[in-house]
Amino acid sequence: MSQTLFSASLIADVLPRIWERNHEDGRKQLEEVRQLTRGALAEMRTLLLELRPSSLIEAELPYLLSQLGESINGRAHLPVIISVEGQFSFPPEVKVALYRIAQEALNNVSKHAGARKANVNLLCETDKITLKITDDGRGFDMADVPSDSLGLGIMRERAEDILASLSVKSRTGQGTEVLVVWQKVSRESKQ
Numbered sequence: 001m002s003q004t005l006f007s008a009s010l011i012a013d014v015l016p017r018i019w020e021r022n023h024e025d026g027r028k029q030l031e032e033v034r035q036l037t038r039g040a041l042a043e044m045r046t047l048l049l050e051l052r053p054s055s056l057i058e059a060e061l062p063y064l065l066s067q068l069g070e071s072i073n074g075r076a077h078l079p080v081i082i083s084v085e086g087q088f089s090f091p092p093e094v095k096v097a098l099y100r101i102a103q104e105a106l107n108n109v110s111k112h113a114g115a116r117k118a119n120v121n122l123l124c125e126t127d128k129i130t131l132k133i134t135d136d137g138r139g140f141d142m143a144d145v146p147s148d149s150l151g152l153g154i155m156r157e158r159a160e161d162i163l164a165s166l167s168v169k170s171r172t173g174q175g176t177e178v179l180v181v182w183q184k185v186s187r188e189s190k191q
Contacts, residue, residue: 004043004074008036039074056099057092064099065120068106072118076110079117086124094182097158098122098131101166104158105133105178108151113137113176127184134177139170155180 011033019026056064062084069080088095102120109118115137123130145152152168155178159166164182 004036004040008033008040011036035077036074039070039072041070041074043071043074056096061088061095061099061122064095065102065122068099068103069118069120072106072110078110078115080106081117081119083119083121084124085122088124090124090129090182090184091162094129094162094164097162097164098129098180098182101155101158101178101180102131102133104151104155109133109135109137109176113139115175129182131180132177134175136175139172139174139176141172142168142170 011029015026015029015033018029062082065082065084069082072078072080106118106120109115113135115135118133118135121130121132121134123132155168156166159180162182164180167179168176169179170176
């Protein structure tokens with residue numbers, strides 16, 4: 001977040017000179033400052049939520065995903081489109097696990113994918129929740145991923161903790177899809 005604010009500050013410092021020379025360039029830089037500050041605000045909100053673990057439980061998942069998307073956009077200039085359908089009635093541990101999986105997936109996209117955009121789709125049905133994170137990045141060959149990969153391992157553990165299925169599909173040059181499916185019925189029958 002400090003890098004984002006530093007960048008916004010640098011642009012703001014030179015903006016008057018840019019504006020005097022070329023209004024169109026000035027407008028572009030103003031938009032850059034706007035995006036950087038929105039991203040920094042979203043990052044700060046996310047950090048504040050994470051400082052109080054109960055905040056993650058109290059906040060609605062669509063709000064958490066929205067803040068996460070804005071944070072990634074502000075930090076990595078990666079637009080994240082959030083799509084939410086359905087009613088949200090599920091245990092708090094499911095909400096936190098889904099949020100953490102989305103967080104890990106989007107961090108991986110912003111750091112490694114070289115993507116132009118990412119999508120987060122959350123579909124809540126009566127007895128099933130589906131979370132899908134996709135990107136249009138460079139993808140990777142699944143055979144090349146070490147079995148002890150930290151990011152994928154973290155997502156698998158979080159999915160296992162809530163008895164959800166997790167699949168990761170990726171092909172070189174074709175982006176990546178992370179799909180998490182939690183079913184109320186299967187969860188209750190396994191307890």
